[in-house]
Amino acid sequence: METTQNSAADLSRLIRPRSIALVGASDREGSIGERTLTNLVTHSSFDGEVYLVNPSKSEIRGQRCWPSVASLPATPDVAVVAVPASGVLTVIEECAARGVAFAVILSSGFGEAGAEGEREQQRMKEIAERGGLRLYGPNCPGLTNVNGRLGLTFSPSFPHDLTPGPIGLATQGGGLGRNVMQAMERGIGIGLWASTGNEVDLQVADFIHYMAEAPDIKVIVTLLEGIKDGPKFVAAVQRAAANGKPVIGLKVGKSEYGRRAAQSHTASLTGSAEVNSAVFRQFGVIEVDDIDELVDTAWLFARAMPGAQDALGIYCSSGGTAALTADAVGSAGLTLAAFTPETTEVLRAKLPAYAAIGNPVDTTAMVLSDKTVVETTLGCVANDPNLALTIVPIALDYGETTTRLADNIINAQKGCAAPIVPIWMSDRLGEGYQKLVAAGFAPPHSVGKAISAIGRWVEYGRWQRANTGAEPRVLPPLAAPLGDGATRSLSEAQAKARLREAGIALLPHGLARSAEEARALADGMGYPVVAKIASEQIVHKSDIGGVQVGLQDGAQVEAAWREIMASVLKHQPGATIDGLLIEKMAPRGGVELMIGVTRDPVFGHVMTFGLGGIYVEIFRDVTRRLLPIGARDAAAMVREMRSFALLDGARGRPKADVAAVEALLVRVSDFVARHADRLEEMDLNPVWVGAAGEGAMPLDAVIVERTGTPA
Structure with a gap:
């Protein structure tokens, strides 16, 4: 770190x-x-x-x-x-x-x-x-x-x-x-x-x-x-x-x-x-x-740092309040702990038969008639080794009873390493509240606010554990962009040439400058193939009829040349055309992903990764990292996707080649680092990933770079 x-x-x-x-x-x-x-x-x-x-x-x-x-x-x-x-x-x-x-x-x-x-x-x-x-x-x-x-x-x-x-x-x-x-x-x-x-x-x-x-x-x-x-x-x-x-x-x-x-x-x-x-x-x-x-x-x-445990306990004297708090815990994706047999035995012995002794604990209104109930049970719950912390929601200020509860919370905390978090839900800030404040408990004022804070606390503990032993990160200084801000988009053929030089796997492809050359390239790599217009001025090729997929033979390739060139001439007559990029189609199946890189003015280059194709715009299921990244970051990015199950064999699907995806993310990061002063944007979408062992490779590539010499 x-x-x-x-x-x-x-x-x-x-x-x-x-x-x-x-x-x-x-x-x-x-x-x-x-x-x-x-x-x-x-x-x-x-x-x-x-x-x-x-x-x-x-x-x-x-x-x-x-x-x-x-x-x-x-x-x-x-x-x-x-x-x-x-x-x-x-x-x-x-x-x-x-x-x-x-x-x-x-x-x-x-x-x-x-x-x-x-x-x-x-x-x-x-x-x-x-x-x-x-x-x-x-x-x-x-x-x-x-x-x-x-x-x-x-x-x-x-x-x-x-x-x-x-x-x-x-x-x-x-x-x-x-x-x-x-x-x-x-x-x-x-x-x-x-x-x-x-x-x-x-x-x-x-x-x-x-x-x-x-x-x-x-x-x-x-x-x-x-x-x-x-x-x-x-x-x-x-x-x-x-x-x-x-x-x-x-x-x-x-x-x-x-x-x-x-x-x-x-x-x-x-x-x-x-x-x-x-x-x-x-x-x-x-x-x-x-x-x-x-x-x-x-x-x-400030009261306590998270430890090894994640699960929570709820201790309350109101059934409705206990249920409200349990709902908030569940909605936040947090977990209620299972008490140890020793804790359960104490609760069974001290609380009436009609009390709830699971988690959450509901002492019932017995606290009004028996002043020792909280004193003899709260500390036992708070010390349960399965708990990260104990939540004590206090729904109302009940005068002397609530003041006594505050005293019991303070005394129980003295003998407990895990924090007790009282929630003061009433607008009446009486003596019990003042005692908790004086003792440094800083009570949240609602269940929602308390659970939000506890969720952040638990999440940070997980982050700490996941990053223990991480290799030191030395960030490069923010790269000064070249020139005066002018940029140019490389053609797909140029972009893929750069990627190939960086060791990034790609499907067989070649640039054809005539219909005959297009057919020869396709014959050489085998069908089916994809044909795409090659021009620095045309980034969104599909929008103007600049792409045809699934071409099965030479005749279709030559027809595609004529149709694509006519469509591009109609929609963008001033564009400089390099020819057609002929590329072997990806194998059937697989999942489409995307990898994008942008230059943030404050932090530098940032990578975005997620579902690709049209789904990136529909679902926006993406994760991001400041570059450069290593293997640990790449693995985390892949698993943070909400749709990671698609890669992990959901509903009988074959598991995707996640290792290849992670390696590709690191290679792209390395590529950006080598071209940091010039590279402005990169968009690899879609990136095809096959089943385990089949690899991951960009099917389309856009690179925008700065022009000129260093300012």
């Missing part, structure tokens, strides 16, 4: 600085400079040196002010910049000249504000790079190190969101980030929040990488509007996975509306939603769809 490239910056002096300069410090109530000063001096516990910079003040709150960064008596580790946009570049020049390590730029009015702001932002970056200054922001709410109780931020919420904890949060936007911060009210704290704004330099990926190594961070949460450097992001999440730290990600900009909003907000690339999701799955990022799901999932991981 490790990568040696795209190394992130050492952020230790930014996260835990020894000295800080606040440029734009102010005593004007409500101003950015005043709020930042208050958070830094009043609400933080910072024992280093704080320098105030304001050319119009000699002192603020009894502390000396300096007129500029250049005039400071010592060089600070961090400069927090809280001046109007018009003055930021001057401050950055002074910081770079002085040797300041980091500048946190709170000011807005740059890349998010239009073309002129973007030019100013670029100048800022150039100044900083010349002086070795690392930039955080601009257009950001600052940096909050809760575990170190340090707020480099103007937010008035800083003093209210100071519950330390094992979760690290990296976002681009401030509002959603603060929303997640305030989920501290659920009982688990966030140790570090980085909100990177326009990311002129430091990116979310840099902070994921830092958190992957930080000893006080156990779980990493990220909210992304765009990813500027795909390989750096992948390197960061690989580092987190290698260190056993899950990354929970929420990516906005999946719809056209969302993409527009994200771009106007951060001026970031948003990338393709399908590609982003594929990269997340490939590298173990747990993707969620909204803030509630993000919080429930992250808080569950």
Whole structure:
């Protein structure tokens, strides 16, 4: 899982600085400079040196002010910049000249504000790079190190969101980030929040990488509007996975509306939603769809990491609630465990004969009359070795009874390694709820939300186990495309020549430049054959009558030449025709698949694999991977198809040559790697795969490549 490239910056002096300069410090109530000063001096516990910079003040709150960064008596580790946009570049020049390590730029009015702001932002970056200054922001709410109780931020919420904890949060936007911060009210704290704004330099990926190594961070949460450097992001999440730290990600900009909003907000690339999701799955990022799901999932991981077991237990005192929860477990594709005989014996002895002692457990209303029921049975269930975790749905706040249940949950968890997950379903947040929060249980508020989080938890455990011992992945740097963006499509004959050179198996074929030559080629390879128009300008050959299949003899081949040429002349008279590609037909039977490759602007080349022919457009049963891939990825891609059963001998069909398909995927990946600077798209559709031992080969091939020389 490790990568040696795209190394992130050492952020230790930014996260835990020894000295800080606040440029734009102010005593004007409500101003950015005043709020930042208050958070830094009043609400933080910072024992280093704080320098105030304001050319119009000699002192603020009894502390000396300096007129500029250049005039400071010592060089600070961090400069927090809280001046109007018009003055930021001057401050950055002074910081770079002085040797300041980091500048946190709170000011807005740059890349998010239009073309002129973007030019100013670029100048800022150039100044900083010349002086070795690392930039955080601009257009950001600052940096909050809760575990170190340090707020480099103007937010008035800083003093209210100071519950330390094992979760690290990296976002681009401030509002959603603060929303997640305030989920501290659920009982688990966030140790570090980085909100990177326009990311002129430091990116979310840099902070994921830092958190992957930080000893006080156990779980990493990220909210992304765009990813500027795909390989750096992948390197960061690989580092987190290698260190056993899950990354929970929420990516906005999946719809056209969302993409527009994200771009106007951060001026970031948003990338393709399908590609982003594929990269997340490939590298173990747990993707969620909204803030509630993000919080429930992250808080569950902060409580416990998944182990070897997958199966769940349900413990409840309401039959209807137990059934509702069991339905949700089943609908999510999760499994209820079978209790050990020892657990069943305890439940039989402690619960009435009419209680449900299977899974789910329904204690019935006996909990109202016998206060010891939960105390003597919940711990037994939660400790059953067949369970990954125990779900305790609480349908209502029943006063003292529910408070006692909360106490029993807390006590049972103390003697149990697997997590107990209480679900607080009532809008009445009484004493029982408050006790669970104080004990760090972070109860989800509905069965659906809880099961969604548990499903992500279980799925990540499976991903971890499947990737244990995986060979280190070293991703190549993003290949710079050739030229000015102009492209050309190779003819099928040219594309197949490239594939043959790469060692990819193909059916016998040849390019004919006359009807007679077409017949001779067909006679030589044996019938039946396929005839296809050969032209760089014609990609969708079937649409214009450019393909005929099942030709059984020489006369049919010559007739096909005449008919295809006439049809192409009618539909696309300006096309340059190379001739006809004559190809041996694939054996009868087999399954049609497809392999596609596209260049994503953020991550680079991405492979798409799935059912081929017309079915790819109808069923869209595809899987994706960021290239390059190896044998493990290829095997996973094939088996992730919903229709994998078609290859695996469903309903008496012969098993397909899956090994040949996997080998072909790897060969295509290798081919793309060798031509990464030039290759723009590739479409192998259909790819024929026969029964075991018969192989897999592309029947059609489209390659689009960049023209020109390197820019």
